[in-house]
Amino acid sequence: MTAVTHSSDKPALHILLAAPRGFCAGVDRAIQIVEVALQKFGAPVYVRHEIVHNRFVVEGLERKGAIFVKELDEVPDDRPVVFSAHGVPKAIPAEAQRRDMIYVDATCPLVSKVHREAERHHESGLQIVLIGHAGHPEVIGTMGQLPTGSVVLVETAEDAERLQPADPDNLAFVTQTTLSVDDTAGIVEVLRRRFPNIAGPKKEDICYATTNRQGAVKAIAGRADAILVVGAPNSSNSVRLVEVAKVQGCTRAMLVQRAEQIDWSLLEGVATLGITAGASAPEVLVEEMIEALRGRYHVTIEEVVTATEGVTFKLPKVLAAE
CATH class of the missing domain: 3.40.50.11270 (Rossmann fold)
Incomplete structure (x- = not known):
């Protein structure tokens, strides 16, 4: 006869649920x-x-x-x-x-804003420095707004140190919207030190959702034994959340697409678990993750809210009802 496991027999797990998280x-x-x-x-x-x-x-x-x-x-x-x-x-x-x-x-629309900035700088005769990750669709799209050779890609602070533009006094920078806020600040610092006249965006290009989700992870990283980031490996903002957690000292930070992919051995000895989700991950996957955890632990949940979001964007006119 199989023994019945009561919830009291399960180890306790306190979940720190980061907010904002998920869809932007x-x-x-x-x-x-x-x-x-x-x-x-x-x-x-x-x-x-x-x-x-x-x-x-x-x-x-x-x-x-x-x-x-x-x-x-x-x-x-x-x-x-x-x-x-x-x-x-x-x-x-x-x-x-x-x-x-x-x-x-x-x-x-926040990516389109970066496109327009790059076009304006190009029209003013400036060479564009794009801070971003090579091969990412957003970077390909931004570079594709301007003639070939108008945009130079910088991925790291080391790249910024090595940059040799044709005219150091006629530069402008824009950034991918889903980068690490802290890493990007370091790259911008190098660019501004080396090229004091470089023009930048009036308002930061890294989008509000990326900034807010990274801020929420920073708020829970110091208290969590491990952090699960719900998201896809090709999602830039999700991968950045894992990196941010690790930089903040939570070395057991993992990217997980679905609950079935949780490596339970990595959660051994974890009493406090942080959970967040990248901007392209729906809340239903977070709920699925929590249900899977309830199957193995006596779960308590604390939502840690660091910002509230009320941003909405209109649909394109071509979809308007006729």
Whole structure:
């Protein structure tokens, strides 16, 4: 006969639930854009690249009739296409227009703000320094706003130290929106020291959601024995949350996509566990994680709130009801 395990037999686990966490306004808007496009145009609606970096979200939209492709040439002329929240090079909408396609740009408005800044600086005759991660869709999209060679990418403070621009007195910098706030500050410090005339954004390019989620992790890292970050490995802001936790002293910080992927051996001896989620991870995955923990622990939850968010973005006009 199998013994019944009562909750009192389970080890105690205190969860520090970071807030804000999870979806930001740009992600929320991008997902809504695909859903409303499906309602307006019917299935299938094509989406160039993952709308946001989360497989759970992508698979949910696929079930509703979205088809995700890598490039525009995979989309038939007579079906609508949505461009992902990360932004696209100018050549992509130009090609969609040339083909007379219906397209909906789901680029986050805060990414679009960076695009406009880069364009303004370029028009003023400045060379653009982009702080970001090579190969990330947002970086590809931002560099693709300007002619080839107009933008130089800097990934680290060491890159900034080695930078040899053609005209050191005519520079401007912009940044990817999902970077580590502290790392980026270090890179900007090097750029400003080496190039005192460098122009910067009027308002920081790193978005409010990235800043707030990193702030919330900092608030719990000192109290947590371990931290689980719900998010995808290709999600820049989620990966940064793991890095921030470790820098703050919580060395047992792990990125987990789904509850089934928790490595329980890494939680041995943990009495206080921090949980957060990247900006492209839905709250349902956080709830799934907590339910899995309840199966093994007697759980108590404390939500640690460091900021409140009320940001919303309008949907593009092409989706307005006729």
